[in-house]
Amino acid sequence: MAFMRSLRVGFGVALCLSAISCGGGGDDTAGTPTTPPTPTPAVNTATVIVDQGPTVNGSPIGSVNTLFTTVTVCVPGSTTNCQTIDHIQVDTGSYGLRLLAPVLTLTLPVETLSSGGSLAECTQFVDGYSWGSVATADLTIAGETAKSLPVQVIGDPNFTNIPTECSSTGGTQEDTVVTFGANGILGVGPFALDCGDCDTTTNGLYFACATSCTDTTVPDAMQVANPVTLFAADNNGIIIDLPAAAPAGAVTLSGSLIFGIDTQSDNQSGTQTVLTVDGNAELAMTFNGQTLANSFIDSGSNGIYFADSSISTCTTTGLTTFYCPANTLNLGLSITGANGTMANNLVFNVGNAETMLNDNPTFNVFPELAGTLPAGNAGSFDYGLAFFYGKRVAVAVDGDTTSVGTGPYIAF
Amino acid sequence: MQLFRSGEIRIAALSGALLVAALGPRMACATLGEPELTVQNDVAQLRASTKSSEDRVGYRIHEIQLPGGTLLREFVATGGNVFAVAWNGPTKPNLRQVLGKYFDTYASAPRPTLVDRRHMNIQQGDLIVQGGGHMRALSGRAYLASALPSGFNLGDLQ
Numbered sequence: 306m307a308f309m310r311s312l313r314v315g316f317g318v319a320l321c322l323s324a325i326s327c328g329g330g331g332d333d334t335a336g337t338p339t340t341p342p343t344p345t346p347a348v349n350t351a352t353v354i355v356d357q358g359p360t361v362n363g364s365p366i367g368s369v370n371t372l373f374t375t376v377t378v379c380v381p382g383s384t385t386n387c388q389t390i391d392h393i394q395v396d397t398g399s400y401g402l403r404l405l406a407p408v409l410t411l412t413l414p415v416e417t418l419s420s421g422g423s424l425a426e427c428t429q430f431v432d433g434y435s436w437g438s439v440a441t442a443d444l445t446i447a448g449e450t451a452k453s454l455p456v457q458v459i460g461d462p463n464f465t466n467i468p469t470e471c472s473s474t475g476g477t478q479e480d481t482v483v484t485f486g487a488n489g490i491l492g493v494g495p496f497a498l499d500c501g502d503c504d505t506t507t508n509g510l511y512f513a514c515a516t517s518c519t520d521t522t523v524p525d526a527m528q529v530a531n532p533v534t535l536f537a538a539d540n541n542g543i544i545i546d547l548p549a550a551a552p553a554g555a556v557t558l559s560g561s562l563i564f565g566i567d568t569q570s571d572n573q574s575g576t577q578t579v580l581t582v583d584g585n586a587e588l589a590m591t592f593n594g595q596t597l598a599n600s601f602i603d604s605g606s607n608g609i610y611f612a613d614s615s616i617s618t619c620t621t622t623g624l625t626t627f628y629c630p631a632n633t634l635n636l637g638l639s640i641t642g643a644n645g646t647m648a649n650n651l652v653f654n655v656g657n658a659e660t661m662l663n664d665n666p667t668f669n670v671f672p673e674l675a676g677t678l679p680a681g682n683a684g685s686f687d688y689g690l691a692f693f694y695g696k697r698v699a700v701a702v703d704g705d706t707t708s709v710g711t712g713p714y715i716a717f
Numbered sequence: 718m719q720l721f722r723s724g725e726i727r728i729a730a731l732s733g734a735l736l737v738a739a740l741g742p743r744m745a746c747a748t749l750g751e752p753e754l755t756v757q758n759d760v761a762q763l764r765a766s767t768k769s770s771e772d773r774v775g776y777r778i779h780e781i782q783l784p785g786g787t788l789l790r791e792f793v794a795t796g797g798n799v800f801a802v803a804w805n806g807p808t809k810p811n812l813r814q815v816l817g818k819y820f821d822t823y824a825s826a827p828r829p830t831l832v833d834r835r836h837m838n839i840q841q842g843d844l845i846v847q848g849g850g851h852m853r854a855l856s857g858r859a860y861l862a863s864a865l866p867s868g869f870n871l872g873d874l875q
Contacts, residue, residue: 369831398835398851429808430834431848431855473813475824476837486832492852499852501786501807508785508808585854603851607833610849623830626838676836679847679858679871687835687849 348448349539349564350571351375353547355670355690356557359392359408359488366483368669370607370690372396372545374491374562378404378442380411381453387411392488395545395562396605397700397715398586399492400499401529402444403428406437406460407481408488413440415463416455416527422513424527425464426457428499429510433477435485437461439511444532446491449564451535455527459485468518470509490605493543493562495586495713496703497534498525534702539565541705542712544572545604549695552633552654554661555670558694566699566707574709577699577716580642586713589641590686597684600640602698602715606689609653609675618677619659627658627676638686642714653691670694748817749802749859753777753793762814765789773873775866776800783810787855791815792874794866801860803875807853816859819844823859 351374358368372395379387388411390404415438416424424439437459444451460480472478479485492499500510504525511528512518533540547560563572582588582601590600592611608627619629634655640648656673672691692698701712709716748759760767760781768780768788781789787806793799804810813820823846826839837848837857843864848857858874865871 371833400852428852429855430852431850431857432828432832432834432837469813470811473811473820474809475812475816475820477828479834486834494852496853501853506785508783508787509811510785510808586851587854599850599854599856601851603835605833605851606835607831610836621830623827626829626836627831674831676831677838678836678849679838685849685856687851689833689835 346569347537347539347564349569351447351562351564352559353395353545353562354557354559355547357669358486359482361482366486368486368607370669370671370674371486372547372604372690372693373487374446376402376489376491377445378402378411378413378456379445380413381441381443383443390488394487394490394605396490396492396603397494397543397545398601398603398605399490400494400496400531401457401492402442402454402489402532403435403437403457403459403492403529404489405480405482405485405487406458406462409458411442413442413456413458415440415458415461418513418521418523418527420513420521422515422519422521423464424521424523425461425512425514425518426529427468427471427474427510427512428457428459429474430476430479433479433484434471434474435459435479436464436467436471437480438464438514439527439529446532447562447564449533449536449539451532454532454535455529457529459489464514464518466514466518468512468520470520471512474509491532493531493533493700495542495582495700495715497531499529501584503528531702533564536564539568539572540702541568541707542566542699542701544697544699545693546697547693547695550670550672552656552673554665554668554672556667558670566701567709574699574707574716577697577709578646578648579644579710579714579716580640580646580648581644581710581712581714583643588643588715590688591639591641592636592686595684596641597686599684600686600688602640602688602692604690604693606687607674608671608689609655609691610678610687610689611675611685612678616655619657621659624658624662627674628655629657629659630655631657633657633673638688644710644714648717653688748815749799749819750861750864751817752798759789759791759814763789763811775868783808789815790875792860794864798864800864800866801858801874803856803858805856805875807855809855809857812859816846819859819861 357365438461507520513521544563655675699716703713792801
């Protein structure tokens with residue numbers, strides 16, 4: 306982490322120096338001062354869409370409330386050995402770029418540890434895990450580039466021996482486009498790395514593989530990293546800007562993923578409410594008179610998830626953890642950042658999940674889809690992608706400063 | 718992992734057993750559905766340390782600190798077996814170890830319709846496994862519905 310940051314600072318200084326040397330023109334006797342050339346800013350906006358998801362064997366997988374973008378990856382240093390991949394999920398609840406091997410046509414170089422082992426990762430999700438190598442790629446999205454970015458290649462066919470430590474974390478093995486739900490994922494949450502202390506602690510995430518794979522520590526610079534933090538500029542966070550969706554939903558919803566905060570004319574903060582988040586990227590939400598300390602706003606959650614035993618749940622198999630009230634409910638919520646700033650009087654709607662899915666089977670956008678969390682389980686409210694509908698939401702990276710605060714924060 | 722490989726695992730298990738023998742069941746933690754005295758297996762296998770034990774009415778909670786930072790809590794009925802486990806931290810515990818004979822039931826459970834990798838709510842007969850969270854902060858719990866002590870509040874299971 307410290308390594309990457311110092312690199313970035315160094316780069317900034319270099320830019321500055323070159324600007325001074327170009328722009329200082331002038332001799333005092335000249336009648337008209339020379340205007341320094343304005344550097345052309347990088348195109349910092351990528352298109353994002355909520356749609357039916359990637360196509361597998363001729364059929365879309367049928368995603369719900371899942372935000373996608375398109376990225377281009379190249380073998381490091383190459384401008385021709387490149388691949389553009391669509392339906393990469395945009396996720397503020399994770400960190401780093403992960404690509405599904407079945408759609409990857411490039412051979413990316415796997416990172417090698419000083420011990421000589423090849424680096425692999427067991428990414429843990431609540432309901433399963435994804436296993437694959439850690440390789441480097443030059444990532445381009447919009448006009449932004451992260452060179453030699455460590456990325457995970459999920460389901461890498463050269464790394465099929467999943468260590469027991471990984472599979473024993475249980476749940477679904479999410480190594481195919483169908484089980485994963487996307488062609489890849491772009492983790493752009495408010496931290497730089499996918500592990501807080503993997504440089505000093507082995508905790509079942511990173512593995513050194515030779516004839517077999519063993520739990521290992523990894524230098525920060527080799528860990529799978531939030532790509533934004535490796536951009537040359539526009540690297541202090543992101544903004545997701547989505548239009549509102551009709552209450553019943555829509556087939557698609559398109560908007561923007563903007564890189565950088567207060568770095569260009571199109572990503573200025575304005576008068577947003579800035580809520581800092583804690584070391585787990587969480588903040589407090591107050592719902593039904595209860596303050597839920599481990600709450601989060603997350604573009605990677607497909608619904609609005611909370612515990613309320615007074616709301617009926619659905620009875621259809623596979624949907625029993627979602628809410629199915631007889632009539633749409635209009636509920637209140639307030640959110641308090643770690644900085645004490647509050648966003649009060651927010652309102653969200655809970656529709657009948659069975660009805661909304663049955664009435665419009667072609668829809669993929671459902672702003673009123675809500676599901677249960679186990680009562681009392683860590684006191685959490687998980688406000689998913691629906692939070693972003695109709696909003697411009699900024700996510701600032703830990704330690705980085707904007708005109709309205711220092712990350713990690715979320716602002717809207 | 719190397720720490721407990723080969724001969725050392727026997728030493729660790731033996732020391733665990735001696736510790737339990739010396740201090741009694743208060744220091745114990747065990748696998749879901751198994752007696753409290755199966756302790757040393759979980760703590761040794763998970764390379765963990767016992768953080769604390771707390772008696773509640775009708776049950777006891779053992780807190781186990783996993784080396785990667787995750788806190789594992791095991792709930793043991795008074796005079797009975799482990800009826801629940803709960804975890805919270807950057808990674809999940811080794812659920813094959815913690816769920817014991819219930820792991821395969823959990824691992825083979827059908828996936829629900831709308832998945833997003835952030836939620837889990839599995840009910841297979843008596844076994845219930847639930848979870849939530851996101852990268853770097855995962856929480857979950859597993860319990861045997863028929864084994865909950867009478868009056869047990871599920872809200873305490875975290």
